[in-house]
Amino acid sequence: MSPTDRLPPLPLDQLDATQRAAADALIAGPRKAVKGPFIPLLRSPVLLDRVQRVGEYLRFDSALPTRLNEFATLMVARATTQQFEWAIHAAAAAKAGTSAASIAALREGARPADMSEDEALVHDFCAELLAHHGVCDPTYARALARLGERGVVDLTALVGYFTMVCWVLNVAHTPPEPAPGIDPLPPLPR
Template sequence: MTVRLAGLLPGELDEQQAEVYRAITGGRRSAGPQSFALADEDGRLRGPFNAMLLSPPVGLAVQAVGSAVRYDSALTDRVREMAILAVAAHWGSAFEREAHEAVGRGCGLSERDMAALRAGSVPESADPAERTALRITHALLRAGELTGEEYDEAVLAVGARGVFELTTLVGYYGMLALQLRVFAGEKPAAGQATALPQPQTPS
């Protein structure tokens, strides 16, 4: 793993960067028990958060979307964490997997559940709504869309708001996984998150 972007110490940040830093480390992510560290022992942001300092206006908006997905969603905690772990498995993101397996344990996910999610499967313990949410998540990851039948099934299981939030979650954590590849040097496992087909050149 080659880290391309050095972490910045809190004292090295300009005021705009410091605003992003405070929003991440002093917001709801920092309240209550911490499942994973947001910064290292010297205060440098970890994982995808460090790259958000490159563009404070965009970084501030991105972290706000992440906060809303985590803390203001109508999805249950278990559905949210299972969906995040499905995205992490698809992209082969070690940081997302380790961070959200830690969160998942606090939501009642067992080691067996998380092993199933790492393998791209639906845990046996999932209830009907959780199974539907995961099927929809896998469809979004696989095809980038939902069939009419899948959409109707999703709305029945989690509501139209839940479908919107689930698609946002899949896009948000996929974006973070991409940024972790570009800036933190994460590499996908073999067979994970294969490249999209290249557009065909008209003959």
């Protein structure tokens, strides 16, 4: 446990029935463990259950390819300076095909220079959404043409979901897991 961890892991043998059911569902699902945002969320097990089901859809069944999902998640982790999500998703983004140069640029809060057309679209959509809490008509039209309505909804929901998850982690001071080869996020200039 980190000395600053406000909501540390709960011993599994001390969970009430609702917490235990939520923990068991996580362990049995694709995540295989109670970690990251689900540690603090276990204090509200009904919320945890509903949140994890949304996240499971967005991560594993979304209309977006994994590479774009992970790229968008990195943008949210950077925008919220969330180390746990950055460490997990930087590795996943690299595995899904995001270039090391793009990951490094996102880490610094910069617009990557070597993005694919799809990555550039996701970057612009997410940057606008994170900065303005919506997107303008031209950005929406580009996203709609490339991703379709389901893709636009899934991308928007992914940004909202990971923003919420990052906020929970930031408030809880949940420490990141060890991530060999992943540089932590530096503070952004203010």
